[in-house]
Amino acid sequence: MSTTGPQDNSFDVYVERVKESRIGDVDLDNPGFGTNFSDHMAVLNYSDGQWQKPNIVPFAEFKCSPSLISLHYGQTVFEGMKAFKNSRGEVIMFRPREHIERLNRSSRRLCIPEIHPETILQTLKKLIRIDREWIPVKRGNSLYIRPLIFGSDNFLGVRPSHTYTCIIITSPVGLYYKNGLKPVRLATNCHYIRAAMGGAGDVKTPANYGVTLYPAREVQENGFDQVLWLDAKEQKYIEEVGTMNIFFKLKDSLVTPPAMGTILPGITRDSVIRLAKEWGMTVIERSISIDEVIHAYASGDLEEVFGSGTAAVISPVGEIVHEGRSLKMDAENAGPFTQRLYDEITGIQYGDREDRYGWRFAVDP
Numbered sequence: 001m002s003t004t005g006p007q008d009n010s011f012d013v014y015v016e017r018v019k020e021s022r023i024g025d026v027d028l029d030n031p032g033f034g035t036n037f038s039d040h041m042a043v044l045n046y047s048d049g050q051w052q053k054p055n056i057v058p059f060a061e062f063k064c065s066p067s068l069i070s071l072h073y074g075q076t077v078f079e080g081m082k083a084f085k086n087s088r089g090e091v092i093m094f095r096p097r098e099h100i101e102r103l104n105r106s107s108r109r110l111c112i113p114e115i116h117p118e119t120i121l122q123t124l125k126k127l128i129r130i131d132r133e134w135i136p137v138k139r140g141n142s143l144y145i146r147p148l149i150f151g152s153d154n155f156l157g158v159r160p161s162h163t164y165t166c167i168i169i170t171s172p173v174g175l176y177y178k179n180g181l182k183p184v185r186l187a188t189n190c191h192y193i194r195a196a197m198g199g200a201g202d203v204k205t206p207a208n209y210g211v212t213l214y215p216a217r218e219v220q221e222n223g224f225d226q227v228l229w230l231d232a233k234e235q236k237y238i239e240e241v242g243t244m245n246i247f248f249k250l251k252d253s254l255v256t257p258p259a260m261g262t263i264l265p266g267i268t269r270d271s272v273i274r275l276a277k278e279w280g281m282t283v284i285e286r287s288i289s290i291d292e293v294i295h296a297y298a299s300g301d302l303e304e305v306f307g308s309g310t311a312a313v314i315s316p317v318g319e320i321v322h323e324g325r326s327l328k329m330d331a332e333n334a335g336p337f338t339q340r341l342y343d344e345i346t347g348i349q350y351g352d353r354e355d356r357y358g359w360r361f362a363v364d365p
């Protein structure tokens with residue numbers, strides 16, 4: 001591998017188009033979430049010590065050996081971002097550079113060679129332009145973009161792969177939670193943890209999700225939507241929701257757990273922090289214990305709780321249960337601040353609010 005880092009291969013994307021589009025099979029007004037995939041996908045291979053030039057090819061199944069190293073040992077990273085189409089037909093991605101940077105940060109943690117950011121960006125642009133008909137126009141719907149990189153050696157041994165595959169697939173999506181902005185119900189599950197300091201809780205790698213399925217099923221059997229994770233050491237401080245970061249509005253301040261290694265530093269989280277500061281709110285990234293939240297609830301200081309993440313954007317929290325104590329917030333509607341954030345972020349995404357921070361990225365030249 002070159003010592004100057006990955007090279008930019010973006011100007012030479014090979015394209016093979018589908019013979020016939022499948023778009024007629026999909027209801028773009030009601031696409032569900034993560035079940036339909038657009039006509040094309042991007043594929044990049046890493047071999048001979050470097051990332052080869054990107055290919056855009058028809059979306060198709062691929063064969064792999066049962067000994068594929070990343071299936072066994074999880075040397076895999078991914079991202080999740082979105083593209084939007086507005087009523088004028090303009091297509092924009094939301095903060096793609098930050099997502100690409102995070103993908104490379106995840107790769108470093110998993111010993112996966114980085115891809116030149118410009119290569120990914122230009123490949124994304126091309127892929128989205130080719131499948132632009134797949135981007136829903138209906139407000140609330142969008143094109144979800146999923147880059148995935150995995151070690152592709154056929155070898156049964158725990159060591160970094162010598163070859164890798166990066167695929168980028170896209171999926172027209174509606175609201176992540178069926179109920180839209182209907183508040184979700186969270187419960188702690190103190191028998192389990194999501195990530196400990198020094199682990200990989202701050203990168204998007206499948207291991208962080210597989211191990212949360214069982215604890216999530218336990219709370220779901222009791223009628224909750226998701227686990228509210230507490231810290232691994234003391235089961236005392238709030239971390240995140242496992243696909244979303246979390247915020248607590250305590251009067252005029254907004255508190256969110258610090259991104260210090262055990263939680264995923266969300267890009268939506270960053271957007272929320274920037275907007276809340278701009279609106280004059282005191283935003284504090286600090287440890288917040290479940291006991292403090294219970295106290296704030298009892299004293300009336302806890303006004304709103306919400307999660308943030310690309311898939312759902314902003315998700316109001318209607319209830320938190322911890323060891324038999326229930327904190328009940330508005331079960332039907334988002335609070336005013338939560339709603340304002342949702343409206344502002346989606347407004348910027350669909351292009352009817354001013355983009356003051358350069359978050360919008362046009363895919364057309």
Ligand SMILES: *Cc1c(COP(=O)(O)O)cnc(C)c1O
Pocket residue numbers: 080204240241242243244245264265266267268269308309310311
């Ligand atoms: C992706 C993800 C988030 C949200 O991050 P965004 O960049 O806002 O999409 C939060 N927590 C976890 C564990 C995640 O995987």
